[in-house]
Structures are given as C-alpha cells and as structure tokens.
Amino acid sequence: MSVVLDVQAVFKPPKAMRGGIPICFPQFGNSGTLEQHGFARNRIWALDEEHPPLYQNDNNSKSSVDLILKPLEDDLKCWPHCFEYRLRVSLSKDGDLSLVSRVRNVNGKPFSFSFGYHTYLSVSDISEVRIEGLETLDYLDNLSQRERFTEQGDAITFESEVDRVYVGSPNVIAVLDHEKKRTFVIRKEGLPDIVVWNPWEKKSKTMVDFGDEEYKQMLCVDAAAAERPITLKPGEEWTGKLELSEVPSTNCSGHLDQPGII
Numbered sequence: 001m002s003v004v005l006d007v008q009a010v011f012k013p014p015k016a017m018r019g020g021i022p023i024c025f026p027q028f029g030n031s032g033t034l035e036q037h038g039f040a041r042n043r044i045w046a047l048d049e050e051h052p053p054l055y056q057n058d059n060n061s062k063s064s065v066d067l068i069l070k071p072l073e074d075d076l077k078c079w080p081h082c083f084e085y086r087l088r089v090s091l092s093k094d095g096d097l098s099l100v101s102r103v104r105n106v107n108g109k110p111f112s113f114s115f116g117y118h119t120y121l122s123v124s125d126i127s128e129v130r131i132e133g134l135e136t137l138d139y140l141d142n143l144s145q146r147e148r149f150t151e152q153g154d155a156i157t158f159e160s161e162v163d164r165v166y167v168g169s170p171n172v173i174a175v176l177d178h179e180k181k182r183t184f185v186i187r188k189e190g191l192p193d194i195v196v197w198n199p200w201e202k203k204s205k206t207m208v209d210f211g212d213e214e215y216k217q218m219l220c221v222d223a224a225a226a227e228r229p230i231t232l233k234p235g236e237e238w239t240g241k242l243e244l245s246e247v248p249s250t251n252c253s254g255h256l257d258q259p260g261i262i
C-alpha cells in the first residue's frame with residue numbers, strides 16, 4: 001500500500017507528521033476556532049483495552065489494532081466536549097487498508113465536529129495522475145475563499161495547485177496513476193465529501209517539512225465530512241469508514257460501480 005511519508009517530514013510532537021493518514025478531528029481544515037485540522041493528529045493514542053490490542057481474524061487474512069483517544073485537559077479548554085474516539089486500523093494480507101472511526105458523545109450536551117482522513121498517496125508523477133468519480137460534482141475552492149464551482153465532465157488532472165472540497169461525492173472513487181499502471185480505489189462510508197490537495201511548486205517552497213519537489217510524487221485525497229459538521233446528541237455515536245486498496249489499472253474498470261462497502 002502506497003501511503004507516502006514525505007522525505008522531509010518532521011516527527012516531533014506536538015506538530016503533526018506530514019504523510020501517512022493523519023486524522024483530522026474535531027475540525028477539518030481551518031474553518032473553525034481550533035488549530036488547522038484539529039488536535040487529534042497531534043495526540044498520542046492509547047491501545048483500546050476493550051479489544052485485544054492486536055489480533056488476526058479467523059481466516060488469518062487481516063490484522064487489526066484498536067486505538068482510543070479521549071480529550072486531554074488542554075483539549076477541553078479549547079473544545080469543551082467529552083468524547084471517546086475509537087479507531088480500528090486493519091491491514092489485509094493483500095495490502096488493503098481500512099480505518100474505522102467511531103466517535104461517541106459522552107458529554108451532557110450535543111456537539112458538532114468536522115472530520116477527514118488526510119490521506120497522502122504516493123504517485124509516480126502528479127501530471128500522470130487522474131481522479132475518476134468526482135466529475136460534475138460541486139466543489140468548494142479553498143484557493144478562492146471556498147467559492148462554489150461545478151466540476152466539468154472529465155476526470156480530474158493536475159497542472160497547478162489544487163485545494164478543493166468535493167461535496168456529496170460517491171462512496172467509491174479511483175485515483176489512476178498512468179505511469180505506474182496502478183489505481184488506488186478509495187471506498188468510504190459516513191463521509192460525504194472528498195478533499196483533493198496538491199500544494200504544487202510555489203507553496204511547497206514555503207513548507208519547511210516538505211521538499212521543494214515532493215509535490216510531484218504525492219496527492220492527498222481525503223474522505224471527509226468537511227462542508228457540513230456532524231452533530232451528536234449525548235450518548236450518540238458516529239461511524240466513518242475508509243478503505244484503501246491498490247489494483248493494477250487494467251483491473252480497475254467496474255470498481256466505481258461498487259456500492260462502497262467496507
């Protein structure tokens with residue numbers, strides 16, 4: 001599975017590491033009062049002891065780890081809502097990665113949050129990549145104060161900086177890497193939006209934890225609940241799932257027709 005860790009990524013808490021799949025919670029992006037993408041990606045998670053920490057399921061085809069995050073005192077100062085966030089990360093023998101997030105309101109009052117799996121995909125060359133499944137959708141352009149546009153009928157390709165929230169997207173989309181002849185298939189549930197980001201050349205040069213040329217080999221395609229927050233009443237739980245698999249591009253046709261079950 002090719003989820004990329006940027007060469008110049010800095011692993012020094014409390015700053016988030018650039019690469020992998022940071023969890024953006026309880027805020028996606030910067031449209032709120034919290035730090036960009038929320039605090040969850042900067043926290044140390046605990047093993048969830050209600051589940052065996054690491055196990056293989058019956059047919060030995062999948063390994064999983066169960067993690068839990070509860071707010072720290074500092075978190076409650078800037079976001080005063082008690083929650084329990086359980087994350088199951090599973091890897092199948094074939095390399096399919098799945099992340100299942102469950103957020104429970106253990107507060108006395110309702111709360112709202114936005115969310116995203118900020119997924120750094122490794123690609124051969126960004127100009128050889130296209131995304132299928134987002135055609136004709138509306139998107140909010142973060143490069144134009146979140147102005148709303150409608151995507152044209154063609155697959156999305158890249159020739160400059162992109163930072164968009166595609167709203168109400170299908171649950172299965174494909175990222176095709178023409179040069180490597182491989183396709184990432186992204187399946188999601190409970191997450192209405194897809195965020196597409198590549199900083200391109202000029203922005204890359206302003207990012208200290210990102211090489212000047214690294215934008216050519218990465219693309220973020222994030223399953224998210226970004227446009228509209230999710231609201232949980234006391235005792236309620238929300239589930240958001242992501243499954244990421246990699247197939248040879250020749251085997252890709254038909255994937256987009258699947259209903260997106262994880």
Ligand SMILES: O=P(O)(O)OC[C@H]1O[C@@H](O)[C@H](O)[C@@H](O)[C@@H]1O
Nearest residue numbers: 029036037118142163195197222
């Ligand atoms: O540098 P960060 O905080 O990891 O964010 C990277 C990018 O993440 C994307 O998801 C956002 O849409 C961009 O606006 C943002 O620049």
